[in-house]
Amino acid sequence: MTAIDNTHDPKQTSWVSSANGHADFPIQNLPYGLVSPPNEAPRAAVAIGESIIDLQALVAAGLMHDPITLDAILATPALRKSVRTQMSRLLSDERYIDTAQPYLHAASDCTVHLPTRIGDYTDFYAGIHHAVSVGKLFRPDNPLLPNYKHVPIGYHGRASSIRPSGEPVVRPKGQTRAPDAESPVFGPSKRLDFELELGVWVGPGNALGTPIDIADAATHIAGFCLLNDWSARDFQAWEYQPLGPFLAKNFMTTISPWIVTPEALAPFRLAQPARPDGDPRPLPYLWGDADQASGALNLKLEVTLRTQEMRAQNLPAYALSHSEARHMYWTVAQLLTHHASNGCNLQPGDLLGTGTISGPTPDSAGSLLEISEGGKKPVTLPSNETRTFLEDGDELILRANAEADGFASLGFGDCRGVILPAR
Template sequence: MTWWQTDETHAPELTSWVESANGHSDFPIQNLPFGLFSPAGQAARVGVAIGDMILDLEGCHAANLLESVSLPPFHGDGVNALLAMPQDAKRALRRRLSRLLADEAQRDAVSPHLHAAADCTLHVPARIGDYTDFYVGIHHANNVGRQFRPDNPLLPNYKYVPIGYHGRASSIRASHVPVRRPVGQRKPPEADSPIVGPTTRLDYELELGVWIGAGNELGTSVPIADAAQHVAGFCLLNDWSARDFQAWEYQPLGPFLAKNFQSTISPWVVTCEAMAPFRLAQPARPEGDPAPLPYLLDEADEQHGALALTLEVFLLTARMRDAGEAPAQLSRGPATSMYWTVNQIVAHHASNGCNLNPGDLLGTGTISAPTRDGFGSMMELTIGGKEPITLPNGETRAFLEDGDEVILRAAASAPGAVSIGLGECRARILPAT
């Protein structure tokens, strides 16, 4: 079975006896993502989201409800072992979970292992050994590059090589963990020398996170035709950025303190198996663009490597929160705005023999649509702060302020399939210390 094919677990008529799952915007029975959760007063456990509930996988395993599936030992510190399972084993687990949650006859046996998600704490789902951030959103690259190089926004290598840098895994946090405004070095245009203080140009970045499953040995590569076998799933990623620090420090070695203070992810691993109905052909490159080099070119990836995801960003300010107002939508756009596919960035990452490991996280880089209503950062929306946006309540923003809460959402949809989501990725900004 290939990585883009569907099976009975995706059937649109399939429903669950967990009532909140039916019609759930993120977690119907067709999704079944993995995560790490703590029931009130208890240690972290591996679970699966189903509607407004979380199924305790470790509890099901202990109760012999998963005896027909070959499972690795569970670890309460992450889902890495699940991510590393062979794809056939992952599909077998998915089928078993689907049957348990769809069959009314299983209700009495399974119900004791369900927890209300609202009563649980969600954690970063895996032990992240390494984190790499890419730059595959071509509209974002054009928009930002144009602010610095109006006549030549894209550097010559962009259409040949998936650009990326190694980020900081230790500062990745799950949704709802606040982000502290960072202090660092910046050089205002009018100053003769840099100053140290809180960033005045704090920004978000709308990205997809890619979870690595099976790894590769050091010194070996991952052929593009096999890259999908190394991808375990997806999440949302907000790679917070201090734009004033970034402008001062990024040359000649690239991002550092402007990026490593914190990144926020949605806490569920939405598996590749769940995303099978939402595969699309990668959009054709513009006429005149070079074809990918042979090690990045694969016909199956060209036909199925893109994702039918709609990405959204919302902002909830302190004043809006106090007034009980809904978050304001800042942007909405498709994930097909990625110039490089997920499989291409995986193949490129390992092409020099770099070893990828289960639980490693790759970021796509900011994904922006061609038009302003789909831009994926404040840097783009406000043209570097020159044109502040006005929110529905009259507030304006050039960049993010203390008390602001950024919310990322994503929905996968396709004809004949039940839509699923990636879960919210949200965090509130705290003042600098």
């Protein structure tokens, strides 16, 4: 795993004053993204406080040593680490203020894009509390299928419909069939939901036919983001058998657009929680002692909802859920290793979703399907509105915060979307 060094020093501050004490982007974070400053083309950048700094302009000015593109940063761990070290020095040392400040832009003036063209997207099902809760809705006596504790379950999603935080979500149309109906109907989803997930950016990847060993998996993880796998539950119930999700999932996935690196998250590693007594030990290709010792992440996760009426009344967003990344049954390294175990070639910029990360209590559920118990238990909001699933005008926001004693906390930025009516 990545070592802790002077870039993690909690006493380090930046001459970019908004970074000092910033909830998401202090100088200890330095996430990568693709940004368009005003009237300019997209370019690689780093988030620092309420600003971004243009990496390509810094290279052109001779302030950085390496040619920099985000594709190269994803594919080359050594470059990713080198740029972090250089940026930490550049943004902390006041001798660089006059030379570097011209390449700083207010984040609010910039457009943030997807950081790279995503070649492939795979969504897993690694949150065991979510799997159990959803399973109970359909199989009360046997919520987990026999394979769940032996193999990381996943499906191939749609890369073309992944969008950055802030882009609206158009309510999808599809087929549904009521329990008492003979035939399905086509129309807008009435049970639109969110899923609280982490996204994992693939780094160097592997050649076709060459698996990735669990001991090497961490070197193929280039970063993390938040991921909301929007879900049309009514479509899903009708279409998922026998092949799994299709139109219920492929209409859109929202991610936070900043790549939070493994280096930034080094102080927030945890041991993977021990499996309950009686659970099977993973097969040898999925078991690594180092991964079990530090393969989990100490991330607090939050989901909030703000309806159109709440915005009109100037009410704050309502917290639907508080969960933690440690509730995953499989580590990220296990997900990646399993994905490549049959020789499937992962490539730089591929994206993996962890699956919904719910906790063990009702207030830590990572979807409205769980929170409302399949629509039976409405949530009452501060505006006196109720929700079982998402309605047009609702804004859903995912946030994450990494905390550890003796280190500066950091975040991922927002992962948000507003629901628009079906077209």
